[in-house]
Amino acid sequence: MADLTTKLGSLTLQSPIMPASGTFTDELAQVFDLGLIGAHVTKTITAETRGGNPTPRVCEVAGGMLNSIGIPSKGVDYFVDHVIPIYRQWDAPLVVSISAGTADDFARLCARVSQPGVAAIEVNISCPNIEEDGKAFAMRPETTIRAMEALRAASDLPLWAKLSPNTGQTVEVAQAAEAAGADALVVANTLLAMAIDVDSRKPRLGNLMGGLSGPSLKPITLRMAYQAARSVSIPVIGCGGISTLQDVLEYLIAGAAAVQVGTASFREPAIMPRLIEELAAWMDAQGIASLPELIGSVRDDEASDAMIYAEAAP
Ligand SMILES: Cc1cc2nc3c(=O)[nH]c(=O)nc-3n(C[C@H](O)[C@H](O)[C@H](O)COP(=O)(O)O)c2cc1C
Numbered sequence: 345m346a347d348l349t350t351k352l353g354s355l356t357l358q359s360p361i362m363p364a365s366g367t368f369t370d371e372l373a374q375v376f377d378l379g380l381i382g383a384h385v386t387k388t389i390t391a392e393t394r395g396g397n398p399t400p401r402v403c404e405v406a407g408g409m410l411n412s413i414g415i416p417s418k419g420v421d422y423f424v425d426h427v428i429p430i431y432r433q434w435d436a437p438l439v440v441s442i443s444a445g446t447a448d449d450f451a452r453l454c455a456r457v458s459q460p461g462v463a464a465i466e467v468n469i470s471c472p473n474i475e476e477d478g479k480a481f482a483m484r485p486e487t488t489i490r491a492m493e494a495l496r497a498a499s500d501l502p503l504w505a506k507l508s509p510n511t512g513q514t515v516e517v518a519q520a521a522e523a524a525g526a527d528a529l530v531v532a533n534t535l536l537a538m539a540i541d542v543d544s545r546k547p548r549l550g551n552l553m554g555g556l557s558g559p560s561l562k563p564i565t566l567r568m569a570y571q572a573a574r575s576v577s578i579p580v581i582g583c584g585g586i587s588t589l590q591d592v593l594e595y596l597i598a599g600a601a602a603v604q605v606g607t608a609s610f611r612e613p614a615i616m617p618r619l620i621e622e623l624a625a626w627m628d629a630q631g632i633a634s635l636p637e638l639i640g641s642v643r644d645d646e647a648s649d650a651m652i653y654a655e656a657a658p
Pocket of ligand 1: 364365366367387388411413415441468506532533534556557558559561583584585586604605606607608
């Protein structure tokens with residue numbers, strides 16, 4: 345049987361498949377054994393209690409969905425006291441996703457969630473930075489560095505920086521996150537998008553715009569995961585539009601050491617254990633003993649640096 349373990353810096357996961365933040369809770373234990381997946385990734389939390397965005401917060405579009413959930417949060421104290429302990433029953437590492445509006449607030453929250461039982465912190469730097477007119481930290485290398493340096497100083501736990509597909513500077517932002525001390529990159533979050541109801545002529549989301557996720561996002565985030573993996577030496581975790589074994593394989597071959605599954609879990613709550621089984625069966629059939637044979641095996645020898653690190657469609 346193929347060895348599905350994958351190394352993300354100091355962490356070894358028993359499988360490369362884990363949930364994407366915001367699409368997973370421990371309630372999925374009613375559907376499948378949560379011990380089967382590589383890690384448990386929580387929905388992003390903030391320091392304070394927050395409501396979410398105006399409704400409607402989700403709508404379906406061709407090839408995916410839009411969401412503008414916002415980050416409703418019961419606050420960090422509730423999370424530390426009531427949520428972290430729930431995950432102690434499983435061996436899979438717990439990854440806590442956090443967000444804040446300034447680098448200093450981010451760092452304080454990071455220190456607070458650096459608790460026993462937390463294996464890594466996913467830092468959602470794709471969220472708006474209120475000191476930069478609401479532009480996400482991960483839009484630019486300079487703001488990425490500022491946030492990541494503050495976060496790095498606040499915790500000894502592995503930090504996973506979650507990038508944004510809205511940037512035109514994927515390589516620079518990936519390298520900035522690595523230089524400032526990120527242990528892994530999650531590539532990527534949702535893409536800013538919009539839908540309009542033609543009868544009412546109203547935007548279909550209460551918040552006007554939201555994030556595109558699902559299959560239509562995949563070619564974009566796959567391209568970003570590939571560019572990031574080519575330009576940093578820390579592990580890349582692919583995320584965006586995964587719903588089939590083919591999608592998982594593409595990310596691994598592009599250079600991702602693990603992947604996250606989001607929107608597809610809404611349609612098929614037990615998709616993660618199915619993909620794990622299919623990956624193992626496919627590797628056995630191909631005679632591939634372990635993931636390093638697959639990760640980053642894309643045949644791009646003919647490609648120039650200009651092609652690999654392109655920032656515009658040729
Ligand atoms: C309903 C919903 C809520 C989400 N909430 C978060 C969140 O709290 N934090 C975060 O970093 N990403 C959040 N995301 C983004 C996902 O983690 C993921 O990056 C994105 O959906 C792309 O993956 P997918 O196409 O497999 O869904 C959310 C996505 C959806 C659909």
